Amino acid sequence: MIHSVDTILALVLLSILFSYGYSQLFRLIIVVGFQGIVVSIVPFFIGHDMTAGGIVFTIATLLIRGIIIPMSIYIAMKKRAIQSKVAPIIGYQASILCGLGVIVAATYISRQLNIPSISNYTLLFPTAIALPVTGMFLLMTRRNAIAMVLGYIIMENGIYLIGTTISVRALHIVEFGILLDVLAGVMIMATILQTIERTFDDVDTENLRTLKE
Amino acid sequence: MGQFFISILIILFGGFFSLILVRKAKFAKIITVFLLSIGCLSGLMDAVLNLIQPGIAGASFKYLNVFFLAFRMDGLSGFFLVVIFAVCLLATLYSFHYMEHSGNDVRTAVNYFFFSILIASMALVVTAANMITFMLFWEIMSLSSFFLVIYKHHKAESRKAGYLYFVFSHVGAMFIFVAFGIVYGYTGSFGFDAMGSLPETAKILVFIFSFVGFGSKAGVFPFHVWLPHAHPAAPSHISAVMSGVMIKIGIYGIIKMYVLLNFHTPIFGNIVIVAGVVSGILGVVYALGQHDLKRLLAYHSVENIGIILIGLGIGMIGVSSKNPLMAVLGFTGGLFHVLNHSIFKSLLFMGAGMVLHKTGTRSIDALGGLIKKMKITGITFIIGSLAICGLPPFNGFVGEFFIYIGGFKGIALENSVFAASIFAIVSLAVIGGLALACFTKVVGVVFQGEPRTKAAVDVDEKGPTMLISMSILAGACILIGIFPQMIIWMPIKAVSALGLGYNPIDFESILQMTANITLAATIFLITLLPVIAIRWFFYRGKIIRRSGTWGCGFTQPTVKMQYTGSSYASFILDFFRPVAPLDEDHPKITGRFPLKTYYKSQVNDIAELNMKRVVVNPVLFLFDKLRWIQQGDIHLYIGYILLAIILLLVFI
Amino acid sequence: MIESIILWLFAISAAPFFSAMILKVKAFFGGRKGPPLLINYYTLIKLFKKGSVYSTSTTIMFKLGPIISLGSAITVLMFLPIAGQQAIFSFNGDIIFILYTMGLSRFFTIAAAMDTASPFEGMGAAREAYFPIICEAATFMIFILFYRLTGELQLSAYFSGDNTIALWNLAGAPLLFIIFSFFIILLTENSRVPADDPATHLELTMIHEVMVLDHSGPDLGLIELGSFCKLFFYSTIISRLILPFDLGFPGLAFVLYLLGLALVYIAVGVIESIIARYRMDAVPQFVLTSFALAFFATIITLEFIR
Secondary structure (H helix, E strand, O other), rough: OOOOHHHHHHHHHHHHHHHHHHOEHHHHHHHHHHHHHHHHHHHHHOOOOOOOHHHHHHHHHHHHHHHHHHHHHHHHHHHOOOEEEOOOOOHHHHHHHHHHHHHHHHHHHHHHOHHHHHOOOOOHHHHHHHEEEHHHHHHHHHHHHHHHHHHHHHHHHHHHHHHHEEEEEOOOHHHHHHHHOOOEEEEEHHHHHHHHHHHOOOHHHHHHHHOOO | HHHHHHHHHHHHHHHHHHHHHHOHHHOOOOHHHHHHHHHHHHHHHHHHHHHHOOOEEEEEEEEEOOOEEEEOOOOHHHHHHHHHOOOHHHHHHHHHHHHOOOOOOOHHHHHHHHHHHHHHHHHHHHHHHHHHHHHHHHHHHHHHHHHHHHHOOOHHHHHHHHHHHHHHHHHHHHHHHHHHHHHHHOOOOOOOOHHHHHOOOHHHHHHHHHHHHHHHHHHHOOOOOOHHHHHHHOOOHHHHHHHHHHHHHHHHHHHHHHHHHOOOOOOHHEEEEHHHHHHHHHHHHHOOOOOEEHHHHHHHHHHHHHHEEEHHHHHHHHHOOOOHHHHHHHHHHHHHHHHHHHHHHHHHHHHHHHOOOOOOOHHHHHOHHHHHHHHHHHHHHHHHHHOOOOOOOHHHHHHHHHHHHHHHHHHHOOOHHHHHHHHHHHHHHHHHHHHHHHHHHHHHHHHOOOOOOOHHHOOOOOHHHHHHHHHHHHHHHHHHHHHHHHHHHHHHHHHHHOOOOOOOHHHHHHHHHHHHHHHHHHHHHHHHHHHHHHHHHHHHHOOOOEOOOOOOOOOOOOHOOOOOOHHHHHHHHHHOOOOOOEEEOOOOOOOOOOOOOEEEEEEOOOOHHHHHHHHHHHHHHHHHOOOHHHHHHHHHHHHHHHHHHHHHHHHH | OOOHHHHHHHHHHHHHHHHHHHHHHHHHOOOOOOOOOHHHHHHHHHHHHOOEEEEEOOOOHHHHHHHHHHHHHHHHHOOOOOOOOOOOOOOOHHHHHHHHHHHHHHHHHHHHHOOOOOOHHHHOOOOHHHHHHHHHHHHHHHHHHHHHHOOOOOHHHHHHHOHHHHHHHHOOOOOHHHHHHHHHHHHHHHOOOOOOOOOOOOOHHHOOHHHHOOOHHHHHHHHHHHHHHHHHHHHHHHHHHOOOOOOOHHHHHHHHHHHHHHHHHHHHHHHHHHOHHHHOHHHHHHHHHHHHHHHHHHHHHHHHHH
C-alpha cells in the first residue's frame, strides 16, 4: 500500500541522494530548495487536523524554506562571485556510495527502533534519520562554506520532519520559532561568509586553518 | 584405492628416475615425462570411475607405531583428484618442450623430482582422512612447491619470492595447526569425524583459524601477498599447476572444514562471501595495474578464488537458510568454477610461458603483435581470456551462471540473506566487467597491434607438446562452455557427497539449466552464420586493399605511439585509487624539444604495504628486543637445549 | 512463435529507421530540415556496396569484431519480448546470458580496436572498457528488484503480456526511478550524449566512434546495424515500461509500443540537443547515478511491499 506521504518522502530521499553527488553549487541549492518545499508540504498529507493558523504557518514555512533561504544564498553566491564548485574532501563517486550507505543504514535503524506512532508511514523515519546525517556529511566533507551552509539547512529539514511527526500539538509555533532561528543563522552565516571572502578572497574553509596561530 | 596408490607410485618413480639418470638428461626426461603422464592418466581414470560409482574407498597404514596414515576417497576428493590429475597431465606434457633449453640438466632433474612430489602430495592431501595425514602431506606439498618456486635460485627476485612463499605457507600452516589443536584439545582424537561434536563457539573459532590458514594457501585477500611473487618466479608449467591446482587445495580445505564442523550458521557464509568479494574485486583491480604478464595472471588467481568463494558462500548461506536449491547451486557453481579456473588459468599460464620462452620478457608493454607470428598461442590465449572473463559460450560462463542463479535465489529470502545476495551479485557483475577490461588489455597489448620492442619482432612458436596441451585446454574451454552437461555431473556428485541436508539433489532442474546454456550458446553460434554469410556475400569479388592504420591525419606513426597497457588501465585505476594507490615516477618536461624522458608507474597492493607496517615491523621490533638470547656462544646454546628438555619433562 | 519471429525481423529492420528520428529531432532543435528518416538505410546500402581497406597491422580479430557485435545484438533481441509478445526464446536466467553476450560483443569490439595499433582507438577502447562496468552493476541492480518483485529471472516475466502492469502494481512510483536509471544506462551503453557524442569531430574525445575508425565498407555496415539493434533493445524495454497497457486489441498494443519507442528516441534526441556532453571524468559519476537510483528504488520498494 502506497501512501501519498511515502511518495513525497521518496522524493526527499532522492534529493538526499542527489545532494551527495552534485558538484555544482547552484544545483545543490536547487536540490535543497526542492527538498525544503517537499518537506514543508508533508504536514498537509500526514493527516493532522489543519487549522487555518496551521495552514498559514505551513505555507509560510514552505515559502521560507523553499524559496527565501535558497534564493538568498543564491544571490549571495552571485553577488560575491563565489566559486561554483563545492570542493569536496571526499570525491563525488565515493560520496554517492556513502549516500547509499546512509540510506540503507537509516532504513535498518528505523526498522530496529520501530516507533509505533509513526510506523504508518514506512519511509518517514528513515528519511528523518537520513536528512541530519546527510547534513552532517556535507558539513564535514565540503570545503566550500556555502555548501556547508546548505548542509546545515538539510540538517534542519530533517529536524523539522522529526518535529512534524512526533509532536502533534504545539507543532507549528515551535517549528516556526526554529525556522526563524535558522533564517537568522543563515543571515549571520552570510555575513560571516562575506567577511571570510573579503579577507581571503575565497570561501574555502581550509583558509581558516591559517588563523590557528 | 589400489589403482590410486599405484598411480602415485608411478608418479614418484618418474621423479626418482629423473634424479638417477641425470647424466643422460634427454633420455631421463623422456622417461620421466612418460611416467608422470601415465601416472596422472591412471589416477585421472581412477578418480573419474570413482566419481561415476560413488563408493567410499579407504585405506590406512600404521606410521611410527603411533599414528595411522588414513586415506579415504569420497565424492569431494574424487572431484579434486580429477582436477589435479587432469591439469598435471597437461602441464607435464607441456613441460617436455618447455624445459628443452633450460641449460642446466641437474636443475631440470631436480625440478622434475619436486614436481612429481608436488603432484603426489596434492593427491594425498585431498584423500587424507585424519589430521596427521592431512598435515603431513600438506607440509610436503608446501615444501616441494617452495623448491619449485626457487628454480632460478641464482636470481635475487626468485629467492625473495621463495622466501615470501615459505613464510606465508608456514604461517598459514601454523593457523591450521592451531585449528586442529583446538579440535584435538576437545576431542582427544586425530580423526576428522569427531569434529562435529565440538561446542559451537569452538566451531566458530576452528573455522576462522582454518579459514585463515587455508585462505593463505588459496590466496584470499589479504593473505595473497606471496602469490604474485611466487607464480612469476616458477617455470610456467609449475605456475600453471600452482595457480590452476595447488591453490584450490586451500579451497578444498575450506569446504572440508565446513562439512566436518557441520555447523550451519549464517556467520560462515557471510565471512566467506565477504572474503570472496574483497579478493575478487581487489584481485582484478591489482591485476589491471600490473606490467608483468605472469604477475597479472597471478592476481587473476586471487580474483577467481574470490569468485569461487562467493559461490561457496552462497551455498553456505543456502544451507543455513534452509534453501536447498540455493545451497546446491552455490556449491555447484563454486566447484564448477574450480574446475573451469584450473583449465583456463593453466592455459593462460602456458600461453604466457610460450611468450616468455620466445621473447624473453614478461613485460607487457614491451610486446605487441604476437598473434601474427604465434597463431596457435594467440588464439588459445584469446580463448582462455574469453573464458576467464566469464563470457558465453566458454566454460567460465557456466560456473558464474550457477553462482548468479544461486545468488538470485537468495534475493527472494529474508533480509540478511537478501543483503548478502545483493552484495554477491553486484560484486560478481563488477568483477566480470573489470576482468573483461583487464584481458582486453592483455590481449590487445601483447598479441595485437605492432611489436613495441625488438624482443617481440623475431618470434616463432615451436614445441609441439606445448602447442598440443594448450590446444587441448582451449578445446575444453569451448566444449564445456557449449555442453556443460558433459561435466556438470562431476561437481554435482561432489556436492551430493558433502551431505549437508539437501539430498537428494534436484538433478533435473540443474540439467534443465545446462540444457538452457547449450540452447543459448547454440542460438548464438547459429545467429553468427547468417551474419558471416552476409559479410561473405557483400565482399564477393570486391577489391580488398591493405594500407597503414588511419592516424587521424598524422602521417608518421611509430609503434611507440600505441596505447600501452599502463595507459589503458589508468582510467579505471583512477576510480579505485583509495584501495590501489599508484606510484608514478617521471621527470618534469623542460624546454621546447625535450629529448629523452621516461615514465614508471607501479600499483601498490595495500595488503603488501600494510603488511610491512602492521605485521613485519612490530615483529622485527619484538625480536630485536629478544636478541640478547643469542650470544653466539655454543656452550650457552647447549644450556638452552638442556633447559628446554627439563622444562618439557616437567610439563609432560 | 511466428508472431515473435516476425516482430524480431521487424526489430532488426526498423532499428535504423528509429535511430534516424534522433537526427531529425536534433535537426529540429538546430532549426534545420535534417536528413530524411530513411537516411540510415541509405548509409547501410552505401556501405555494403563498397569494398574495404584493411590496415596492415590487423589480424583476424579485426574481421571478427563486426561479426560478433552484430551477431550478439540480434541474438539478444531474440530473448526480448517485443510489444508485449512472448520472446522467441526464453529461459530462467536468460538475463545473465544477455548481459554477458553484450560483454562478449564488447570484448570483440575492443579487441578489433586494439588490433589496429592506433593510439586513438586504444584510448576509445579504454573508455569503452570502463563505463559499462558500472552500467552492468546498475542493470543487475534493476533485475534484482524485478526478481524480488516477481520471483522470475527472465525478460519475458517482466515485459510480456500483463507482467509489466503487474510490476507497476507491485512497485508503483519507485519504478519511475528504474525508468530513469535505465535511461541513463541506455545513453551510456549506446554512446549517446552526455556520456559520449556520436557526432563529435575530435577523435580524442570519442568513445565508440573512435573505435571503429579503421573499419570500412560492409564491416562498418555490420557494426552500424549492430549498434542500431542495441539501441533498439534498450528502447523497447523502456517503451514497455512507460506504456505497459494492453487494451484488448492486438493491433493497439503494437501501436502503443511504437508510440513508446518514438517517445524514447525523441527523448534521446532532445537530450542530445539541449545537453552538452560531460567532461570525461564526470561520466563515471553520471553512470553511478543510475546505479544509485536503482539501488535506491530497490530499498524503498522493499519498504513498501514489506
